Each structure stands twice: as structure tokens, then as C-alpha cells.
Amino acid sequence: MPLVFAAAANHAPGITGRRYRAPEAEREPFFAAYAELKRKLDAARLDALVVIAADHFTNFFMNNMPAFCIGLADRYRGPVESSSLLKIEPTEVPGDQRLARAIAAGMMQEVDLSYSEELVFDHGVMVPLHLLTPDMILPVVPIFINCLTGPRAPAARCYELGRALRRATAGLPERIGVLGSGGLSHWPAVPASGRVNAAWDEEFLDAFLKNDRERLVAYRDDEIDAAGGPGGQEIRTWIAVAGAMEGRTSEKLIYLPIPAYAVGGCIAVGNLEKRAA
Ligand SMILES: [Fe+2]
Numbered sequence: 001m002p003l004v005f006a007a008a009a010n011h012a013p014g015i016t017g018r019r020y021r022a023p024e025a026e027r028e029p030f031f032a033a034y035a036e037l038k039r040k041l042d043a044a045r046l047d048a049l050v051v052i053a054a055d056h057f058t059n060f061f062m063n064n065m066p067a068f069c070i071g072l073a074d075r076y077r078g079p080v081e082s083s084s085l086l087k088i089e090p091t092e093v094p095g096d097q098r099l100a101r102a103i104a105a106g107m108m109q110e111v112d113l114s115y116s117e118e119l120v121f122d123h124g125v126m127v128p129l130h131l132l133t134p135d136m137i138l139p140v141v142p143i144f145i146n147c148l149t150g151p152r153a154p155a156a157r158c159y160e161l162g163r164a165l166r167r168a169t170a171g172l173p174e175r176i177g178v179l180g181s182g183g184l185s186h187w188p189a190v191p192a193s194g195r196v197n198a199a200w201d202e203e204f205l206d207a208f209l210k211n212d213r214e215r216l217v218a219y220r221d222d223e224i225d226a227a228g229g230p231g232g233q234e235i236r237t238w239i240a241v242a243g244a245m246e247g248r249t250s251e252k253l254i255y256l257p258i259p260a261y262a263v264g265g266c267i268a269v270g271n272l273e274k275r276a277a
Pocket of ligand 1: 054056182183231234
């Protein structure tokens with residue numbers, strides 16, 4: 001059936017690892033928005049959640065850097081980071097190999113995907129799952145987009161990746177949702193870490209909420225690097241979700257710069273019944 005849930009959110013390690021370093025005026029509304037997203041996800045009664053995330057040199061390195069990679073495993077482990085850093089204990093996340101293979105086969109009609117049966121999860125997947133599916137019983141199908149190092153798939157290809165996911169899942173009987181995990185502007189592991197470009201974030205978020213395909217696919221790497229920092233390249237995960245919604249709009253649950261987390265806290269959920277004008 002058509003996707004029954006779509007959303008996008010941040011995954012910065014500070015969200016869980018430095019949760020209480022943010023002032024209450026920032027922390028409370030941000031985690032309230034994550035709780036609201038969890039309620040909406042629970043209400044969707046999903047059989048599986050496709051998580052479109054960035055990898056952080058966890059599964060891939062310069063010897064083999066796929067533009068897109070889907071996980072075909074029945075189980076995953078994560079996070080790879082220490083629990084003292086992330087404040088998330090190592091755990092097992094269920095996959096669904098049969099469903100993942102069906103999705104991959106459908107998507108490959110339109111997008112060249114790599115695949116792997118041996119992926120592990122870092123904070124890019126584990127931070128949102130820790131907050132949204134803490135009991136880790138919902139099967140996950142991960143799709144990684146290379147957001148780290150060029151050449152990367154351009155924004156238009158990421159939008160098409162999302163469209164291919166939509167078409168690949170439409171004929172399946174399962175209730176499937178999609179979550180994009182990444183961005184928006186941030187400067188991880190560089191001297192500018194902690195900087196947030198709220199104006200750029202809001203401009204991107206506006207295009208995402210409207211599902212303004214023309215604007216979303218026009219983002220170029222140099223523009224992203226200059227205004228959104230190296231972490232800004234992760235807007236690809238949001239752009240893929242916009243493609244998966246095929247013209248449908250989204251609702252902002254929160255946007256709030258949180259310097260202690262080194263990112264603007266940003267969460268949006270798709271209005272799957274509405275189409276952009
Ligand atoms: Fe990231």
C-alpha cells in the first residue's frame with residue numbers, strides 16, 4: 001500500500017549525548033516535538049520503517065563509497081559509538097530481509113542501489129530510533145545516502161531515490177513508513193562546530209514543507225558547504241523523503257537552534273493525504 005507515514009528529523013550525537021546541556025527553554029520543546037512525532041509514528045501502526053540516513057564512515061570508506069546503499073539484513077547492531085558518548089546502550093535492531101529485498105528489487109527498476117547484509121548503525125540511525133522506537137521491535141530497512149564526501153549523488157537523484165521508494169512500496173501489503181535522518185546546517189568535528197545557520201535552515205525547511213521540488217533539487221554541494229557546512233550535505237535525506245511523498249506537503253513540529261547540540265533542532269512530519277498546489 002502507499003506509504004502511511006513520512007517524517008524527517010535531526011540525528012546529532014549531542015541530542016542524546018548532551019541532552020541536559022541545552023537550557024530547559026530549548027530542551028523541553030525539542031523533546032516534546034520528538035514525543036509528538038513518536039505518537040504519530042505509533043498511530044500509523046507500521047509493519048516496517050525505512051530509515052534514510054547518512055553514514056559517518058561507519059560502514060563505508062574511501063575504498064568503497066556507494067551513493068546509495070540499502071540494508072538487506074534481518075538484524076542490525078548499534079550504536080557503534082560508546083554509550084558514554086551517545087548515552088545509548090548497544091542493542092539489536094530488527095530488520096526484515098524479505099521485505100528489504102522486495103523494496104530493493106522494486107527500487108532498482110529506477111535507481112542504481114548497492115546493498116549489504118552486514119550493516120551496523122551509528123548515531124545517524126540510532127539517535128532517532130532511540131527516541132521513536134525505544135523498545136526496538138519495529139523492523140527497520142536502512143537506506144544510506146553518501147552525504148560525506150564528493151562526488152555525492154546530486155539532490156535531484158536523491159529526490160528520485162525517494163520516488164523510487166514510493167513506487168517500490170506501493171504494491172506491497174505492509175504498512176510502511178519512511179524517516180529521513182540528518183541535517184540541517186551543522187559543522188561537525190571542525191573548529192566551527194556549534195555554529196547553526198538558522199536563516200539557511202528555515203529557507204530549506206520552507207521548501208521541504210511545501211515539497212517545492214524545483215527548489216529542493218536545485219541545491220548544489222558548494223552552496224550547501226558554504227551556508228550549511230559539511231553536515232548540511234545531509235539535507236539529502238530530507239530531499240529523499242520529499243521525493244517519497246511525491247508532491248505532498250509536511251507539517252513542522254519544531255525548528256529551534258540548539259547550540260549545545262551543535263544543530264538546529266528540526267522535526268517535520270508528512271501530510272500524506274495532501275498534495276502540494
Ligand atoms: Fe550526521
